[in-house]
Amino acid sequence: GEDVEQSLFLSVREGDSSVINCTYTDSSSTYLYWYKQEPGAGLQLLTYIFSNMDMKQDQRLTVLLNKKDKHLSLRIADTQTGDSAIYFCAGATDSWGKLQFGAGTQVVVTP
Amino acid sequence: NAGVTQTPKFQVLKTGQSMTLQCAQDMNHNSMYWYRQDPGMGLRLIYYSASEGTTDKGEVPNGYNVSRLNKREFSLRLESAAPSQTSVYFCASTVGGSNSYEQYFGPGTRLTVT
Numbered sequence: 072g073e074d075v076e077q078s079l080f081l082s083v084r085e086g087d088s089s090v091i092n093c094t095y096t097d098s099s100s101t102y103l104y105w106y107k108q109e110p111g112a113g114l115q116l117l118t119y120i121f122s123n124m125d126m127k128q129d130q131r132l133t134v135l136l137n138k139k140d141k142h143l144s145l146r147i148a149d150t151q152t153g154d155s156a157i158y159f160c161a162g163a164t165d166s167w168g169k170l171q172f173g174a175g176t177q178v179v180v181t182p
Numbered sequence: 183n184a185g186v187t188q189t190p191k192f193q194v195l196k197t198g199q200s201m202t203l204q205c206a207q208d209m210n211h212n213s214m215y216w217y218r219q220d221p222g223m224g225l226r227l228i229y230y231s232a233s234e235g236t237t238d239k240g241e242v243p244n245g246y247n248v249s250r251l252n253k254r255e256f257s258l259r260l261e262s263a264a265p266s267q268t269s270v271y272f273c274a275s276t277v278g279g280s281n282s283y284e285q286y287f288g289p290g291t292r293l294t295v296t
Contacts, residue, residue, distance in 0.1 A: 079222070112289060113290050114274075114285075114287040115287070116285065159224060159225070169215075169227055169230060170225075
């Protein structure tokens with residue numbers, strides 16, 4: 072199965088860029104995702120990337136995929152206090168949507 | 183359009199008690215999932231239902247049973263609760279098949295077993 076690892080904590084100043092990193096073990100992962108969880112809430116899909124892509128940009132979010140190193144990153148430009156949350160990286164190797172999640176990175180944005 | 187709803191939001195059980203967590207979606211999704219979230223461990227898949235009438239075990243199924251009552255509803259049952267089942271439980275759904283890349287999550291049920 073898939074193992075997904077993330078650093079647990081990131082502190083960033085408001086207005087700076089945040090970069091959250093993730094590594095995964097299963098090279099057959101077809102889809103890779105970033106989810107956001109705000110306190111007391113469920114998970115919200117932020118963005119995803121297919122394994123045949125290297126980069127995806129969506130407004131302030133940029134996802135980079137390095138398939139050789141099995142490394143995924145999420146860059147948030149102009150980080151705002153509303154971006155404070157836990158960010159989960161997840162991978163799926165089949166079309167049934169069974170996701171393998173990392174432990175989550177807590178992002179704290181300071182003024 | 184409520185999305186994915188879960189009941190109850192909070193529950194406290196004594197060891198050995200049973201309960202059923204309810205989940206419903208109104209998006210006409212085919213696939214539904216139950217996850218548990220424990221501190222520092224991300225979400226782990228308990229059971230899933232790829233389509234109405236089918237259920238399969240996920241990563242951590244022991245101590246749980248599920249029922250896919252109809253296309254909308256997918257319930258999770260704890261027959262004899264244990265303190266190790268203290269967790270936050272999330273239900274999710276997705277279109278299914280090759281379009282399963284976006285899962286929609288409910289708000290979660292926070293369960294404490296004493």
